Amino acid sequence: MLAASxxxxxxxxPLAAGASPDARAAAPTNExxxxxxxxxxxxxxxxxxxxxxxxxVPLPPGPKILPDISLVGTFAAAAFTREPTLRxxxxxxxxxxxxxxxxxxxxxxxxxxxxxxxxxxxxxxEGLEVEEAYATxxxxxxxxxxxxxxxxxxxxxxxxxxxxxxxxxxxxPLPNRRFFGGEQLRGTGAEASVLLPLPFFLELxxxxxxxxxxxxxxxxxxxxxxxxxxxxxxxxxASFELADRLTLNVGASVASGPNATSDPIDEGAxxxxxxxxxxxxxxxxxxxxxxxxxxxxxMYRRASAPGGRVEQSGVYAWLxxxxxxxxxxAVRGDLLPDxxxxxxxxLEEELGPFLEPISQWRVGGAISWYPTEFQRxxxxxxxxxxIRARGGHARSGQEFFLQYQFVIGAHGxxxx
Amino acid sequence: MHSRVFAAxxxxxxxxxAAADVRVVASVPALGSIAREVVGDAGRVDVLAPxxxxxxxxxxxxxxxxxxxxxxxxLFAGLGLETGWLPTLVTAxxxxxxxxxxxxSIEATAMVPLLETGGRADRSLGDVHPGGNPHVWLxxxxxxxxxxxxxxxxxxxxxxxxxxxxxxxxxFAAELDRRIEAWEKAMAPYAGRSVVPFHKSLVYLTDWxxxxxxxxxxxxxxxxxxxxxxxxxILRLRDTSPPPLVVSEPWHNLGTAATVAxxxxxxxxxxxxxxxSVPGKDGYVAHLDELLARLRxxxxxx
Numbered sequence: 001m002l003a004a005s006x007x008x009x010x011x012x013x014p015l016a017a018g019a020s021p022d023a024r025a026a027a028p029t030n031e032x033x034x035x036x037x038x039x040x041x042x043x044x045x046x047x048x049x050x051x052x053x054x055x056x057v058p059l060p061p062g063p064k065i066l067p068d069i070s071l072v073g074t075f076a077a078a079a080f081t082r083e084p085t086l087r088x089x090x091x092x093x094x095x096x097x098x099x100x101x102x103x104x105x106x107x108x109x110x111x112x113x114x115x116x117x118x119x120x121x122x123x124x125x126e127g128l129e130v131e132e133a134y135a136t137x138x139x140x141x142x143x144x145x146x147x148x149x150x151x152x153x154x155x156x157x158x159x160x161x162x163x164x165x166x167x168x169x170x171x172x173p174l175p176n177r178r179f180f181g182g183e184q185l186r187g188t189g190a191e192a193s194v195l196l197p198l199p200f201f202l203e204l205x206x207x208x209x210x211x212x213x214x215x216x217x218x219x220x221x222x223x224x225x226x227x228x229x230x231x232x233x234x235x236x237x238a239s240f241e242l243a244d245r246l247t248l249n250v251g252a253s254v255a256s257g258p259n260a261t262s263d264p265i266d267e268g269a270x271x272x273x274x275x276x277x278x279x280x281x282x283x284x285x286x287x288x289x290x291x292x293x294x295x296x297x298x299m300y301r302r303a304s305a306p307g308g309r310v311e312q313s314g315v316y317a318w319l320x321x322x323x324x325x326x327x328x329x330a331v332r333g334d335l336l337p338d339x340x341x342x343x344x345x346x347l348e349e350e351l352g353p354f355l356e357p358i359s360q361w362r363v364g365g366a367i368s369w370y371p372t373e374f375q376r377x378x379x380x381x382x383x384x385x386x387i388r389a390r391g392g393h394a395r396s397g398q399e400f401f402l403q404y405q406f407v408i409g410a411h412g413x414x415x416x
Numbered sequence: 417m418h419s420r421v422f423a424a425x426x427x428x429x430x431x432x433x434a435a436a437d438v439r440v441v442a443s444v445p446a447l448g449s450i451a452r453e454v455v456g457d458a459g460r461v462d463v464l465a466p467x468x469x470x471x472x473x474x475x476x477x478x479x480x481x482x483x484x485x486x487x488x489x490x491l492f493a494g495l496g497l498e499t500g501w502l503p504t505l506v507t508a509x510x511x512x513x514x515x516x517x518x519x520x521s522i523e524a525t526a527m528v529p530l531l532e533t534g535g536r537a538d539r540s541l542g543d544v545h546p547g548g549n550p551h552v553w554l555x556x557x558x559x560x561x562x563x564x565x566x567x568x569x570x571x572x573x574x575x576x577x578x579x580x581x582x583x584x585x586x587x588f589a590a591e592l593d594r595r596i597e598a599w600e601k602a603m604a605p606y607a608g609r610s611v612v613p614f615h616k617s618l619v620y621l622t623d624w625x626x627x628x629x630x631x632x633x634x635x636x637x638x639x640x641x642x643x644x645x646x647x648x649x650i651l652r653l654r655d656t657s658p659p660p661l662v663v664s665e666p667w668h669n670l671g672t673a674a675t676v677a678x679x680x681x682x683x684x685x686x687x688x689x690x691x692x693s694v695p696g697k698d699g700y701v702a703h704l705d706e707l708l709a710r711l712r713x714x715x716x717x718x
């Protein structure tokens with residue numbers, strides 16, 4: 001019965017009679033007749049599912065809504081004249097011979113008119129990890145902006161960039177490696193920032209994120225019991241146009257959170273505070289891609305542990321000259337002057353070796369060649385003093401790196 | 417005391433652009449010069465990229481974020497021209513008026529007919545713009561369309577001054593009409609002549625004037641020429657009669673361009689950068705006057 005009524009409906013449909021939808025629209029009398037028939041049939045045959053008003057026509061294929069996708073592959077060959085100094089597996093060359101530094105896969109897109117999302121996956125010899133994944137607001141009032149997700153903490157300059165793509169060296173400056181490790185300072189949480197309405201650029205950022213960083217903090221997200229178990233990070237950054245093509249950025253940062261020198265975490269007892277100051281001076285040449293830039297950061301860390309306190313400072317400075325579209329040369333000096341202890345801090349847990357006061361220095365130079373905008377070959381040589389800890393002796397050595405990088409996919413914008 | 421400080425901070429935080437002053441930010445100077453004609457006395461126009469630098473590779477500086485933060489509208493070329501520096505600035509501007517899709521986000525290339533569209537999105541073809549060539553402003557007919565289109569967009573954003581934007585744009589369009597006639601007359605003797613630009617940045621100019629772009633010094637967009645490519649190019653140009661004019665904007669390798677011209681028996685002309693790069697040639701019309709005069713001088717051997 002139902003099948004028969006459907007067949008009847010179909011047979012009586014305007015399309016089956018050869019009438020086009022346009023013809024139907026142009027002839028209201030047919031519409032009236034159709035409505036009358038439909039009511040009559042409903043009465044006679046019962047209320048079966050009504051036929052669709054118009055045939056379902058598949059939409060023509062349109063542009064697909066996909067995020068911007070890009071991939072950066074970075075490989076290195078390394079040679080060390082002695083064991084490389086203490087470092088954690090991540091994105092730096094770790095051993096002699098060829099190695100994958102990182103495959104970075106980025107997906108970026110607006111979520112809606114009010115939010116954009118940036119997601120970066122990193123594939124290293126250690127496996128796959130979410131390097132960053134965060135959403136950023138686009139339309140908050142009062143010059144405010146918020147970010148939420150997993151991201152690099154707003155501390156200093158180096159810590160906020162994907163250094164393999166954005167810096168002129170194969171490796172990390174010593175203070176950043178010593179204080180934040182190979183993964184840099186990042187975590188899951190939220191950030192608020194404001195651009196102050198002043199005649200010059202001044203931006204303030206504050207973030208609360210998990211303190212899982214295994215070099216200065218070491219408190220996993222699962223151990224969090226109260227708000228003070230989170231890592232608080234704040235930064236102020238100002239920028240000045242000193243001349244037509246000369247820009248100076250200066251910043252100050254602080255990160256403060258619990259550390260895992262005691263287990264379980266003792267509320268408020270053992271914390272690490274890191275303070276930083278940074279500057280970036282950039283002179284762009286008049287009519288080319290050439291520029292000269294000086295970047296420097298100073299960092300100071302104070303960590304309390306059962307029985308005492310450890311303090312360490314560090315500084316690095318690099319000078320880079322981009323000659324043209326193809327060539328770049330850079331030199332860098334890193335210094336971790338003698339750290340100090342107060343009391344008899346017990347540095348036994350996993351954090352211990354990284355909090356221990358040391359001294360170390362390093363100088364290095366790198367030359368980069370960009371055959372095109374989308375690939376790069378880099379040669380770097382370091383002289384490293386080695387780590388001297390608690391009056392011990394350091395073994396100096398040389399480090400040699402040859403690095404290759406390629407970029408495919410959407411063209412990412414470079415932060416200044 | 418505290419309440420006074422708070423009130424001052426509140427006033428500071430709330431200091432959005434005055435209603436009397438529309439703020440337009442243009443990504444590149446040529447678009448800025450068109451915007452200035454349309455905005456006139458109704459507001460101010462800030463330009464981000466310097467006139468002497470390749471618009472693909474401008475530095476996205478924090479000071480630009482400040483300008484974007486206060487903008488009512490952002491006029492940009494689009495099609496990926498500014499993709500290396502502008503998107504992060506727009507996000508960091510925290511300004512909902514100019515975010516992609518907002519009425520104040522105005523893409524110049526969306527207003528005009530495009531050339532070189534429908535190409536393959538494939539980097540084996542160089543740093544391509546698959547949506548079309550973005551260097552639209554060197555064709556004054558398209559500049560005219562952009563001016564009129566911008567006036568409509570600004571009129572919708574700022575209805576109080578709608579008449580002023582439309583009147584300014586009409587005045588500029590009328591001036592361009594007069595100039596186009598004069599420019600076409602002055603350039604008519606050179607129609608069909610061959611030019612060899614460094615990059616594919618002149619396609620709209622050559623299309624307008626009926627010039628023939630026989631090659632580019634770059635083998636592919638954004639790919640620097642190798643000696644073997646240059647040798648082949650020079651041999652080709654030697655067979656081109658009459659000899660082509662080798663031209664380049666100042667941000668490309670001028671030495672390479674001049675050497676190619678010399679070895680091919682052609683003349684080399686250094687083109688001005690963007691609008692404002694030549695002292696005293698600050699406006700759109702003066703800039704195009706200068707550019708065309710340099711081309712004519714090149715052909716005349718001056």
